Amino acid sequence: MGGMEERTLKSPSHCTGTEQDYDVRQWDTREGCEVRQILDRVADKWSLLAIAHLERQTLRFSELRRRIEGISQRMLTVTLRQLERDGLVTRTVHPVVPPRVEYTLTPLGATLHATIQALVDWTEDHQEEIAAARASYDSRQDDLAALS
Amino acid sequence: MGGMEERTLKSPSHCTGTEQDYDVRQWDTREGCEVRQILDRVADKWSLLAIAHLERQTLRFSELRRRIEGISQRMLTVTLRQLERDGLVTRTVHPVVPPRVEYTLTPLGATLHATIQALVDWTEDHQEEIAAARASYDSRQDDLAALS
């Protein structure tokens, strides 16, 4: 999703500008819109998983890596750094050898967890409907293609 | 995010496989996991916006395009096709000239709207905290860099 090189904090507030007549207007695409930017981060695949796994427990880097199956070391590092920067995760380095680095949700991160869980729950609850819809759509497409 | 060329429906169910001892296990990264795949789609930037704008109203292609500022014609088409395939959006073609194509949320899509809105609301509610966290993190980084 969005890059991470922007450090433009031009319009920190609600992106009100050219008014439109819908309640979705606060979070559309305008340049410098904070909400959209944060949403991109928060709706990110790996971020979602990391936050979910950190619920109510502190985990080490390698523990997280094992739990989030399929994530590369690089992506886990990048994701955790972003979450740390956003104040959603705390990173604690214990000055021992070998190094021990622990990650925890901040209170802010904890509040996000519930919301994320709702999205995950929705997905679980409706996965069969979606799979069915896809199968149906695909077979219709196949039928159309067969007419050629 | 995820590509759209996979039509593998190998494990349509809950991704239970190599068991792990956490409640997040149902939606991790294993190959063929439906939940993760759907989540990627649903958490997509443009999908979110499209669904949000379609709440309680039918919109034409061009209307959607105007409302979702910054989306290209191609991305809108791609997004709407995905949502249609997933059974979240209905596409109705009126056989008139010039063509008139209308999009509506399906009942399934409507149930997703509430969840998405919760995520958006969270983002709006906490955007200042996040902006502050970022600023704080960045200045700390700058301080560190200054020591070189």
Add this chain to the structure above:
DNA sequence: CGGTATCCGTTCTGATACTG
């Protein structure tokens, strides 16, 4: 109007190698 097809630069991501 509502697309589709194509080209192409940008971003993302995984693999690999190396380090304190």
Add this chain to the structure above:
DNA sequence: CAGTATCAGAACGGATACCG
């Protein structure tokens, strides 16, 4: 252990041109 650095391939996404 917990990274960082680098590189290459894949995916994303915009611009453009064309069509029913």
